Amino acid sequence: MLRSxxxxxxxxxxxxxxxxxxxxxxNERLGVMGGWSDVVDTVAARRLSFGPFGWMLIGLxxxxxIYALIAGGPVFEGYGWxxxxxxxxxxxxxxxxxxxxxxxxxxxxxxIAGGCTSGNGLSGNAMLSPASFVATMTFFATGIAVTLxxxxxxx
Amino acid sequence: xxxxxxxxIIGIVFGVVLSWSGMSSPEVIREGLLFKSAxxxxxxxxxxxxxxxxxxxxxxxxxxxxLTGERIGWEPVKPERRHVIGxxxxxxxxxxxxxxxxxxxxxxxxGIWYGVPTTAGLIIGIVLFRRLxxxxxxxxxxxxxxxxxxxxxxxxxxx
Numbered sequence: 276m277l278r279s280x281x282x283x284x285x286x287x288x289x290x291x292x293x294x295x296x297x298x299x300x301x302n303e304r305l306g307v308m309g310g311w312s313d314v315v316d317t318v319a320a321r322r323l324s325f326g327p328f329g330w331m332l333i334g335l336x337x338x339x340x341i342y343a344l345i346a347g348g349p350v351f352e353g354y355g356w357x358x359x360x361x362x363x364x365x366x367x368x369x370x371x372x373x374x375x376x377x378x379x380x381x382x383x384x385x386x387i388a389g390g391c392t393s394g395n396g397l398s399g400n401a402m403l404s405p406a407s408f409v410a411t412m413t414f415f416a417t418g419i420a421v422t423l424x425x426x427x428x429x430x
Numbered sequence: 431x432x433x434x435x436x437x438x439i440i441g442i443v444f445g446v447v448l449s450w451s452g453m454s455s456p457e458v459i460r461e462g463l464l465f466k467s468a469x470x471x472x473x474x475x476x477x478x479x480x481x482x483x484x485x486x487x488x489x490x491x492x493x494x495x496x497l498t499g500e501r502i503g504w505e506p507v508k509p510e511r512r513h514v515i516g517x518x519x520x521x522x523x524x525x526x527x528x529x530x531x532x533x534x535x536x537x538x539x540x541g542i543w544y545g546v547p548t549t550a551g552l553i554i555g556i557v558l559f560r561r562l563x564x565x566x567x568x569x570x571x572x573x574x575x576x577x578x579x580x581x582x583x584x585x586x587x588x589x
Contacts, residue, residue, distance in 0.1 A: 277450070280450070280451060280452045280458075280469070281447065281450040281451045281452075283451070283469055283472040283473040283476055284472075284476055286447050286450065286451040286473055286476070286477075287472065287473045287474070287475065287476020287477040287479075287480065288476050288477065288480040289443065289447045289477075290444065290447050290448070290473075290476075290477035290480075290481075291476065291477040291478065291479065291480025291481035291482075291483075291484060292480060292481075292484065293440050293443055293444045293447075294477075294480075294481035294484070294485070295480070295481060295484030295485060295488065296436075296440050297437070297440055298484075298485055298488055298495075298502060299484075299488055299492060299495065299496060299502070300433070300436050300440075300495060300496050300497045300498075301433045301436065301437070301495050301497050301498050301500070302495040302498060302500045302501070302502050302503070302504075303437075304504070305440070305444075307444075307530075307531040307532040307535065308531045310441070310531075310535075311531055311535075311552060311553075311556060312556055315553055315556045315557065316556075316560070319557070319560075325434070326434070327433045327434050327436070327437035328437065330434040330435075330437045330438040330441065331437040331438065331440055331441035331444070332441060332535060333438060333441065334437065334438035334439060334440065334441020334442040334443075334444070334445060335441040335442070335444050335445040335448075335532065335535045335536065335539070336441075336445065336535050336536070336538050336539040337438075337441070337442055337445065337539065338441060338442035338443065338444060338445020338446040338447075338448075338449070338536075338539065339445040339446070339448070339449045339454065339535065339536035339537075339538070339539025339540045340445075340539040340540065340541075341442065341445075341446060341539075342445070342446045342449040342450060342539075342540065343449070343539065343540040343541060346449075346450070348540065348541065349454060349455065349540055349541075349542055350452075350455070351455045351457060354456055354544045355455070355456030355457045355460055355528055356456070356460060356528075357456070370544070371547045372547075373526065373527070374527055374544060374547040374548045374551065375547040375548070375550055375551040376523075376551060377522075377523040377524075377526050377527035377529075377548060377551060378523070378527070378534070378547065378548040378549060378550060378551020378552040378553075378554070378555060379523075379551040379552070379554055379555040379558070380519050380520065380522050380523030380551075380555070381520055381523035381524065381527070381529075381530065381531065381534075381548075381551070381552055381555065382551060382552040382553070382554065382555015382556050382558070382559065383516075383519060383555040383558055383559050384516045384517065384518070384519030384520030384521070384522075384523060384555075385516065385517075385520045385530075385531060386516070386555065386556060386559035387512050387515060387516025387519065387559065387578055387579060388512060388513050388514075388515075388516025388517040388519075388520060389507070389512070389513065389516070391520065391530050391531045391532070392474075392524075392530040392531070392532065393530075393531070393532055395513075395517070396474065396478070397474075397477055397478055397481055398481065399507070400478050400481075400482065401478060401481035401482040401484070401485045402485060402504050402506065403482070403506060404504075404506045404507045405506060405507070405508060405509050406506075406507035406508060406509045406510065406513045407507065407513075408509075409509040409513050409514060409517075410509075410513040410514070410516070410517040411517075413513070413514050413517035413518050413521060414517040414518070414520050414521040414524060415521070416521070417517070417518045417520075417521025417522060417524075417525065418463050418521040418524040418525040419463050419464075419465075419525070420521075420525070421521065421522055421524075421525025421526060422460060422463040422464055422525045422528075423464065425525070425526065426464060
């Protein structure tokens with residue numbers, strides 16, 4: 276059971292309740308990028324005294340590790356379209372480079388937009404914030420367009 | 431102290447749910463974005479509706495935060511150019527790598543090594559953004575893209 280995908284009508288609401296819990300307990304907007312920023316900013320200042328957001332990120336990574344320990348490793352092999360398209364040593368190096376560049380785009384982009392899929396997509400929309408609605412429409416539209424372009428190129 | 435422990439517990443629940451829902455898998459995200467599977471949209475929609483209903487209820491029934499005693503409330507943020515430009519940059523990375531910041535963290539936790547280069551990029555992205563912010567604060571006229579990188583981001587509590 277742990278290895279089959281959690282039904283969306285269980286997982287979705289549980290994720291939503293995390294947003295509510297963060298607000299109810301400490302009046303904060305749940306956002307994973309807030310966690311990454313807290314950790315990076317704190318370490319950059321040569322400290323390790325993370326705030327609630329940094330601890331939320333540590334919890335997030337720990338939660339995934341706990342799941343992996345109980346349910347076993349990931350059910351998939353390789354890395355989606357990237358390992359289907361690029362193989363061999365050269366291919367692996369290319370995939371590493373692509374993922375690294377994508378990480379930079381995700382980091383800079385979400386910082387400029389003030390939130391990611393959780394901060395703007397979940398929490399911001401639940402706060403009925405127009406900026407988050409605009410951000411969500413934009414990243415879904417761009418993500419869908421880029422995925423469709425890749426699909427057309429590789430098939 | 432109590433807020434840190436509470437936030438860590440929320441993070442653990444978040445991490446187990448994301449992992450169990452298969453969000454660490456690039457194929458799950460990709461099949462959603464290609465409309466081959468409805469799971470991603472149903473999962474996201476279910477989370478958003480629950481959060482929206484919960485926050486609406488908190489606004490009416492819960493005047494103060496349980497741990498901090500702070501008054502519960504927030505201000506809506508007006509859309510600016512940076513919300514569109516930033517999210518478009520993010521969307522490109524999301525579409526190619528099929529991960530966003532949450533799944534990057536769960537990949538690390540689940541021991542999926544492909545998450546390591548993505549994490550390295552993400553960290554450098556944050557550092558780059560902070561440098562641009564510092565430059566805008568110091569000399570807004572001579573910094574490129576100063577209009578989308580304000581030195582402080584009003585309204586984004588966690589940014």
